[in-house]
Amino acid sequence: MILQGIFDVLFNGLSIGSVLLIAALGLAIVFGLMGVINLAHGELMMLGAYTTFVVQNALKSLGEPLFGAYIFVALIAAFGVAAAVGLLLERQVIRYLYGRPLETLLATWGVSLILRQFVRSVSGSMALSIALFSLLFWGGQWLLQRRPDWEQLRGRALAILLPLSGAIATLTGVVLNSNKAIAKPWFSARNIDVTAPAWLRGGVSFGSFQFPTARLFIIVLTALCLLGTYWFLQKSAWGLRIRAVTQNRDMSACLGIPTDRVDALTFAIGSGLAGVAGCAVTLLGSVGPNLGTGYIVDAFMVVVVGGVGKLVGSVVAAIAIGTLTYLLGSGSVPLWMTQLQLSEALKPLFDFFTFFSTTSMAKVMVFVVIITFLQIKPAGLFPQKGRTVET
Amino acid sequence: MFTQRNQEHHHLFMESQINRMSMQLNRRKFLVLGSATAGSILLKSCASPTPTGGEASGGAAGGGGDTIKVGILHSLSGTMAISETTVVEAEQLAIKEINAAGGVLGKQIEAIVEDGASDWPTFNEKAIKLIDQDKVVTVFGCWTSASRKAVKDTFETKDHQLWYPVQYEGQECSKNIFYTGAAPNQQIEPAVDWLLENKGKEFFLVGSDYVFPRTANTIIKAQLEAKGGATKGEDYLPLGGTEVTPIINKIKTEMPDGGVIFNSLNGDSNVAFFKQLQAAEMGPDKYPVMSVSIAEEEVRQIGKEFLVGHYASWNYFQTVESPENAKWVADFKKEYGDDRVTNDPMEAAYILVYLWKQAVEKAGTTDIPAVRAAAYGQTFAAPEGKVTMQPNHHISKTVRIGQIRDDGLFDIVFSTPGPVDPLPWNQYVADTKGFACDWSDPAKGEKFKA
Numbered sequence: 038m039i040l041q042g043i044f045d046v047l048f049n050g051l052s053i054g055s056v057l058l059i060a061a062l063g064l065a066i067v068f069g070l071m072g073v074i075n076l077a078h079g080e081l082m083m084l085g086a087y088t089t090f091v092v093q094n095a096l097k098s099l100g101e102p103l104f105g106a107y108i109f110v111a112l113i114a115a116f117g118v119a120a121a122v123g124l125l126l127e128r129q130v131i132r133y134l135y136g137r138p139l140e141t142l143l144a145t146w147g148v149s150l151i152l153r154q155f156v157r158s159v160s161g162s163m164a165l166s167i168a169l170f171s172l173l174f175w176g177g178q179w180l181l182q183r184r185p186d187w188e189q190l191r192g193r194a195l196a197i198l199l200p201l202s203g204a205i206a207t208l209t210g211v212v213l214n215s216n217k218a219i220a221k222p223w224f225s226a227r228n229i230d231v232t233a234p235a236w237l238r239g240g241v242s243f244g245s246f247q248f249p250t251a252r253l254f255i256i257v258l259t260a261l262c263l264l265g266t267y268w269f270l271q272k273s274a275w276g277l278r279i280r281a282v283t284q285n286r287d288m289s290a291c292l293g294i295p296t297d298r299v300d301a302l303t304f305a306i307g308s309g310l311a312g313v314a315g316c317a318v319t320l321l322g323s324v325g326p327n328l329g330t331g332y333i334v335d336a337f338m339v340v341v342v343g344g345v346g347k348l349v350g351s352v353v354a355a356i357a358i359g360t361l362t363y364l365l366g367s368g369s370v371p372l373w374m375t376q377l378q379l380s381e382a383l384k385p386l387f388d389f390f391t392f393f394s395t396t397s398m399a400k401v402m403v404f405v406v407i408i409t410f411l412q413i414k415p416a417g418l419f420p421q422k423g424r425t426v427e428t
Numbered sequence: 429m430f431t432q433r434n435q436e437h438h439h440l441f442m443e444s445q446i447n448r449m450s451m452q453l454n455r456r457k458f459l460v461l462g463s464a465t466a467g468s469i470l471l472k473s474c475a476s477p478t479p480t481g482g483e484a485s486g487g488a489a490g491g492g493g494d495t496i497k498v499g500i501l502h503s504l505s506g507t508m509a510i511s512e513t514t515v516v517e518a519e520q521l522a523i524k525e526i527n528a529a530g531g532v533l534g535k536q537i538e539a540i541v542e543d544g545a546s547d548w549p550t551f552n553e554k555a556i557k558l559i560d561q562d563k564v565v566t567v568f569g570c571w572t573s574a575s576r577k578a579v580k581d582t583f584e585t586k587d588h589q590l591w592y593p594v595q596y597e598g599q600e601c602s603k604n605i606f607y608t609g610a611a612p613n614q615q616i617e618p619a620v621d622w623l624l625e626n627k628g629k630e631f632f633l634v635g636s637d638y639v640f641p642r643t644a645n646t647i648i649k650a651q652l653e654a655k656g657g658a659t660k661g662e663d664y665l666p667l668g669g670t671e672v673t674p675i676i677n678k679i680k681t682e683m684p685d686g687g688v689i690f691n692s693l694n695g696d697s698n699v700a701f702f703k704q705l706q707a708a709e710m711g712p713d714k715y716p717v718m719s720v721s722i723a724e725e726e727v728r729q730i731g732k733e734f735l736v737g738h739y740a741s742w743n744y745f746q747t748v749e750s751p752e753n754a755k756w757v758a759d760f761k762k763e764y765g766d767d768r769v770t771n772d773p774m775e776a777a778y779i780l781v782y783l784w785k786q787a788v789e790k791a792g793t794t795d796i797p798a799v800r801a802a803a804y805g806q807t808f809a810a811p812e813g814k815v816t817m818q819p820n821h822h823i824s825k826t827v828r829i830g831q832i833r834d835d836g837l838f839d840i841v842f843s844t845p846g847p848v849d850p851l852p853w854n855q856y857v858a859d860t861k862g863f864a865c866d867w868s869d870p871a872k873g874e875k876f877k878a
Contacts (some may be wrong), residue, residue, distance in 0.1 A: 045677065049673050049674070049677060052673060053673055056671070072789055082830060085784040091535075171643070226504065226505065226509050227513065228510045228696065228699070228729045228731065229509055229729070230728065230729055230730070230731045232733060233703070238706055238707060238733075239706075239707065239709060240708055242708055242711045245651075246710065248709060249704060249707030249708055250702070250707060251704075251707050252673075252707065309767070318670075319702055320703070321670060321704060322670035322696065322699050322700035322703065323670070323698075323700065323729070325696065327506065327507060327668075330668075331669070331670060335861035358635030362671065362675060363677075364675050366674035366675075367673075367677050367678055368678060370676075379720075390650045395637075395662075395663045395664050396663055396664060396665050396666070396669065396671070396672070396674055397666045397669070399674065400666060421459040427499070428448060
């Protein structure tokens with residue numbers, strides 16, 4: 038009985054932990070390796086989830102059993118979309134803010150609000166307006182850049198281009214809005230329905246154990262992402278460069294590593310992994326504009342507890358937090374105590390665990406444990422050693 | 429940690445910028461800021477006409493400022509937006525119909541819509557804004573009990589009036605609130621009785637962690653004890669939480685051979701709960717779930733394939749057969765699209781606008797005490813059947829239980845023969861047993877021994 042209980046806790050801890058880990062993996066790279074506090078990480082997950090929705094609807098016409106494989110297409114698409122948005126974010130916003138964590142924090146929080154509102158209100162007319170604005174503004178600049186006196190012109194050109202293209206785009210948007218079909222929001226503020234393929238909806242039984250397929254899928258997916266990330270960082274040429282830049286940026290630059298491109302690549306990969314996580318969590322919960330807010334705190338918690346800068350730390354932390362959450366929330370401890378006939382002997386302890394055995398109280402207890410842990414080991418489970426720590 | 433990273437990146441910053449002149453940097457900044465501003469202008473101008481502004485609903489026909497202002501206060505964003513936006517649409521439909529028929533007291537109704545943002549203090553701020561700044565004559569609003577409790581004091585101290593359209597846990601009877609959703613004896617209690625009779629005696633209670641599920645479960649536990657059922661466990665998920673693995677395993681441990689799950693989860697958590705319940709292969713044949721917060725709209729968003737065969741208890745389903753309902757469903761679809769569904773809170777929201785209108789017309793003024801007195805006894809041929817406003821500020825409603833079918837609508841499996849009178853003070857809970865509420869008699873008021 039007890040053995041089965043322990044196995045039960047281990048499996049479910051692993052399954053909760055794997056969700057935490059896949060959500061935190063991208064952040065472990067962006068925050069851990071680059072030191073960027075990216076509060077828009079959750080929204081990158083949300084974009085991954087919405088990509089899954091779009092892919093699902095696009096492939097619905099294929100019919101079963103081909104449709105059942107849409108999730109693999111969605112995983113790749115989600116990685117691509119989130120990585121592209123991440124790349125844009127890094128190039129346009131974050132790279133100007135390196136070394137200024139507080140500004141980064143505010144800017145990425147702003148980006149997260151923009152992304153959330155964007156999926157709520159994006160419609161055909163809005164997308165067209167934005168495309169038109171980009172075309173006029175960036176295209177105009179590109180044309181003007183060919184002039185030899187561009188450097189002198191620049192200030193004036195921007196002052197004219199910006200309001201002009203803004204006004205034209207706005208006007209187009211207003212005109213297009215009169216057409217109801219184009220003005221209809223694509224997703225609206227409502228949650229959307231992402232249906233897991235039929236083969237991921239049931240469960241697999243081994244004897245008296247029962248494993249939900251979706252959970253098994255996420256565990257495998259997390260393991261694959263982890264292996265992929267590990268292989269990329271440890272074995273590939275770009276991985277080597279990323280690690281070099283993380284350890285000593287100046288020296289890497291001196292040795293000819295293009296740190297600028299390394300930053301962009303690292304951020305894009307971290308964002309892409311967030312997209313994959315977003316696709317994975319559609320199997321479990323609801324998909325809406327606020328999907329990310331539910332995961333961002335947990336993701337930071339995992340990275341901080343694991344020790345910033347260490348992938349292995351995030352893995353251990355995610356599984357530990359998952360197991361602890363399940364152990365407390367499922368009421369396993371009082372159950373075992375009853376089975377071992379300890380509930381009377383250790384009455385206060387029994388009452389304590391019974392009190393914390395609802396899901397919301399377990400969450401409180403997990404946070405208390407984490408805060409206590411960080412008091413003892415402020416740098417997390419696997420503190421980073423080496424030169425950068427001392428400087 | 430910050431200082432360490434700060435320094436580390438300071439190097440990078442110096443290095444990457446060293447060759448660029450500071451002039452250029454300023455231009456870059458300008459560029460970034462400029463494009464951000466332009467972006468936000470675009471966002472504003474291109475937003476389609478969503479119901480976020482007063483102008484979206486105000487009847488243009490009135491004109492000249494000769495309108496009656498009412499407030500609409502629901503969450504248009506955040507975790508509750510999934511449900512509350514539909515209620516706003518129902519209220520706006522009713523207002524539009526009334527305006528098209530000539531308005532109230534010869535004036536057009538102008539709705540001021542505010543977003544409570546699923547955040548309870550925000551609800552209170554917006555309520556104060558509507559009352560003090562916009563000078564509305566009444567407010568239609570709130571969904572969660574937490575938001576209602578957050579604004580209750582404001583409405584009481586300012587002696588204003590809130591119309592609340594959602595089923596709730598009862599144990600409240602404010603002079604300044606009219607409740608057009610079900611009291612527990614019009615939803616939860618009949619559902620528990622029906623389950624005891626048809627589905628089994630062992631119950632597991634699951635809910636979101638706030639006032640409605642906690643109070644509802646207190647009532648259910650008392651009722652089960654009185655009627656020979658058993659509460660095998662109860663668990664609460666933080667509002668918006670999606671990690672339901674511990675709950676599902678607890679249900680399996682406590683009721684290995686199946687049993688009834690009574691679900692008062694609210695909002696997004698339902699999606700996670702039903703998806704993972706199905707993944708654990710706990711189907712409606714062994715583990716029937718009775719929900720009190722899942723209606724047609726939620727079925728659509730959760731995905732009907734996860735819900736087919738489970739139950740919900742409401743006063744209204746889209747499948748109610750009556751001429752009033754057929755007309756309302758057709759009107760709603762015409763206004764908001766053929767793919768839309770109607771549900772209980774939307775219907776209650778639709779009712780309350782009409783009950784308010786009738787009360788104003790009977791009183792001949794929008795003066796709050798006069799309207800309140802005129803509201804008692806108002807009847808309305810609602811889509812769910814005839815409803816009557818009682819002196820205890822709740823309405824008599826028909827109770828129904830529906831089973832979710834393949835098309836995402838409900839098969840009505842049980843229905844009371846006629847409207848059930850509301851009992852705000854619960855008769856199963858010891859503290860409130862024997863109490864009633866009557867605001868038409870100043871001597872009785874909020875809570876008196878019947």
